[in-house]
Amino acid sequence: MTLLEVRGLGKQFGGLHAVRDVDLDVREGEITAIIGPNGAGKSTVFNLLSGFYRPTAGTVTFKGRDITGKKPYTTVRDGIARTFQTTNLFEDSTVLDNVLSGRIVRSRSTVFGAVLQTPSFRREEQYNLTKAMEALEFAGIAHYRDDLAGEVPQEVQKRVAIAVALATEPDLLLLDEPAGGITEDETVGFGDLIRQIVARGITVCLVEHKMSMIMSLADRILVLDHGQTIAFGTPDEIKRDPKVIEAYLGADDAEEEGEE
């Protein structure tokens, strides 16, 4: 089943077409990757899907409902969570508080509940704590719970960002370069984590540069160049696609291919 359906998506900044006429089907339970050279418009697509940018053309349909141009806080409620390319955390708060922040969107408690310490407020806080700890344990970072998010290693920060996103209980998780800036060994761990996320029934869509990771992980790959789709298919199809090879030729891809 198609969870997210994108048709004719476009974003123009002044005269520049950052993204143009992109179609994409993200199927439920699969891992869909978006790849392309630098500046191909990958992150722009993510910003359009999560509502950070308003598309200038096209539609985005999520779970059969039109969410084109909806604000991020409503798309999160609908079930789309995202992480950022540059790891973005509440650095002065503890790791646990960061993940608890992900529970805000699923909470109903008000100031009055907090001030009067109503039973429903206490129940919800307790439930949120349980859910947050669950997300921390799932991401394998429960022992960092009391550390300040700004002071834990880069790899842990990346995992915290994923735990925060998971705490919002998404159906679709958008990961912007989840393995950016971490070592080869750690990348393997991230691949495993992403597979576990999918095993939990969460659909994943990711932007990534590390070809080896993408090829072994993704069910389907969308290749962008200059903001336009040049190919969409399974990893095997993409590897053989002449247009993709052309787009990557001479780029840092030569060494990546060697790894395969």
Added chain:
Amino acid sequence: MTARISIQHVGMALVAIALVIAPFALAGQDYVLRLLTMAATYAIAVYGFNIILGLTGQLSLAHGGFFGIGIYVVGLLTTDHGWSFWSAFLAAIIVTAVTGFACGVVALRTRQEYFAIFTMAVGFIIFLILSRWESVTHGMSGISGIPFPEGFGIIDFSEPIAMYFLVLLFLAGAAYITYAIRRSGVGRTLIAIRTSEDLANSIGVNVGLNKQLAFAASTTFAGVAGGLFAAVQGFVGPSSASVNLTFELLMFILVGGLGTVMGPIVGSFVVTFLFETFQDFQSYRFIVLGPVIIALVIFAPRGIVGYLNAYVARRRAKRARRQMAPQAAASETKEVS
């Protein structure tokens, strides 16, 4: 975790005890008691500042103005219109909440320095209305003869000590609300906005609406403080709502500690008494106080309470690391094998 809570709770309890026994220790020194009452009144407004600036990270410079609205609603209704203090006080709370919420509609669309400029303009407009709309506000001649709140049973608010405890009760309420907010999802929402609006957005926080609510909450606190101030003073003029007041309140929160539960109380009392100590210097006192405050901002940018909290947290982290080190080593070897 428990260690931190208990140390900080001890600190809060000590401050509370000091505030409760102070008037008895100062028996007969009416002037000092009056000063304490004023500091406590300002501290309530500072709690409002703390919500919008300390927790939400938005510099609102309208506070003196909303404090003034609180003063004038109570002052005018009790004198010119014969309302009882309590109904006028309730009206002050409602008026500041509603005007705050309405201003928040515009504030919702501004960011950072634009928000500061916008709110400063709001504060100044309020001051102009209070000082120039003579037929209603008596302009520069101000309001005199504001009555004390009506007492209950044996409690008579014309007694300075009773008035002090009335203000203290509201101050305790403001501190408790801050404490409750900080520990709840509401506090996390506001802190998320303070840290990064984009990130707050990405986790589903409606940034605009929450900013607006935080602003309305902060103006309501200012209104409560203003209403009490009117009764404490008995005589008020538009200068008690000036933009200068906003900056004094700002100084209180900076000295006490932004975003902390006890910062507003500590800052208000410390600065009020510093002011008093240097009052012989009249308007030159800022020459002495200025450097003190600059030094504080440089060496303890999180204020007195923020500094103490950080100190406690560092000690705790060090202790935790010492305890965890052998355990971590053990778990690592286990992973390897």
